Amino acid sequence: MPGMDNLTSHLYFAGIDIGSTMSKAAVVDAESRMLAYVVGPTGAEHRLYANKLMEDILRKAGLTLSDIAYIISTGYGRVNVPFADKQITELTCHAKGVAALFPEVKTAIDIGGQDAKVLKIKNGRLVDFLTNDKCAAGTGRFLEVTAETLGLELDEMGRISLQTDSPVKINSLCTIFAQQEIISRLSEGELLPDILAGVYIAIATRVVKLARQLKVEMPVVFTGGVAKNAGMVKAMEAVLGVPVLVPQEPLITGCLGAAILARDEAFKLVQRGEYEGHRDKKLTEARIDFGEKSR
């Protein structure tokens, strides 16, 4: 890559993804290899948390802030990362991160804490997308509420659902109405595994409907916090009718993509001869910003 020589080999690039429920950060090197990642709940104080996340990822990667050449923030709270050099939407970042892990990917389905998205990817780039971000139906929040209703842990819920191949049909997709439906099915004597498998099928059906609008092409990658759930993955494959690939850590495709895009941006600056000293300036600005907010 031309211009790379100018970037000393010990420079690194960071991506920070402040999601609605979980925040994630990753650091990559000049070859886009991931050094470390961290994950934690977002909470109410986006700005403070972004700061802590950055400290954590640096500690984990054994780096200091001066080693980081460029930072991109993404996700719902991307505007609340004052030390980021640039903001890019989670849609573009997810596509980049998924393509880094699965270079052949054509369709990516991401279900997060309060939204679901379908990405069409061509040659590692986002070309089209659809999102469901108007209501919590069919998202991580839906599963959390279900777990609460039943007094179960999320993982446990997935495991129990795998015990059956005859899911109950859950008709309502509204988060509130579905809980009522689950309770009434239980009182009718339906078995818990069947009901849980039905819940996963209901969520998958909703997002697959979105995916079909963009035409599902293989390979399909399934990411986001919800993809960590074994019951959900099984349901997704059943409804889609094709196998899905799930990354080892499905939460971090957004921040990984952001980190790789940060590397690309830094290289672009080097090529344009605009890289020199840009970080120091950004950090000064961020400190001023923090000062004002804490008053």
Place this chain on the structure above:
Amino acid sequence: MVIATTKGLSRAHEIYTDRGLRVRELRKAGKKIVGYVCLYPPVEIISALGLVPFRVFGDMSEPITAADQVSITVVCPFLRSIIDLGLKGKFDFLDGIVGAHTCDIGMTLIISWRDYVKDAPFTHLIDVPHTDHAPAVDYFEGQINSFKRHIEEFAGEKLTDDKLKKACEIHNKQRKLVRELYDLRKSDPPLLTSTENLEVLMAISSLPVDEGNELLEDVIKEIKNRELKPPKKKARLLVWGPVVDNTSLYQLIENADANVVIDDTCVGTRAFWADVKAPYNLHALAQRYLVDIKCPRTYRDSCHQELERNYDKDLDSRFNYIKKAITDWKVNGAILQSVKYCDTHGYEVPNLRHYLDTLGIPSIYIEHDYSERSLAPIKTRVEAFVETLDLR
């Protein structure tokens, strides 16, 4: 006579922020103000009779609360907003209101207005057929004629050929000036922002036509002479859809590294692109409103007398005016937006997106519920859309 202290763009901004500003003054001076909803009541007739036409819009920053008493919630939130503002007394300066059957809710709005909002001295509903077929134009001419007779009675004067001719000419002049204003966005970067453009159009829809024309002339002169220009951005976008009567949507788009350079919306090009053609009579008005205004509320089926329907030819005859706009304004992406529950626009979307695909123009469809707050989730989608436009 009150003399306005501001001019040009600042005058437009002033009226945009308080749309009743000028008409309240005029009313005090004895003028009668006639509100109209949507694009189909012929404003030429209102102006010709010495009345002031005032286009009624909703307010995206005002939560809809009062309207729930008189309307169901699963209908057009824009029209619900109008009823809501009416119930809250925000249109008390109107002496009359004219609506049209642009869509079913557009029609019920006028009925609700008459029954619940205010017993205005003048309320009129114009029926508008839903095709551009020749018999439909004749029927619509009859509807315009009955509107004419009703409003003549209200105004206490007759619409002479001469008055109509003068009104058509002055409104056509306004349309010509608006098209001149749009020409200023053909360059890259455009010479004005879509936010400024919208403020001007909203202002002239709240002024007597001659005052609107004066404002337009001032604005055009000001823009041509000003030093500060909008910045060049990655995307040059077209915005399509029903009413955009609030600058927040355009601001959101223009914060995402994009300039909106042209629109196909009913506050923009749809309202001002077509002239009334001479000889100026009621038939010419019917033709202008029903056939020449390109709003999907009128079904333009070019193949309705052919035995075999050619899909591509039909799409082209319905949308080639958009193709022309895309070429002339050098558009490289389209944002199709609509308010929730607008079936009129919703049904048009798959066809239009397909047509844009064939032109190689990427597009995105977004729906909002006509409130400033509902725009937040749209922000990410618009930004991602601009990110996918690979132009650099």
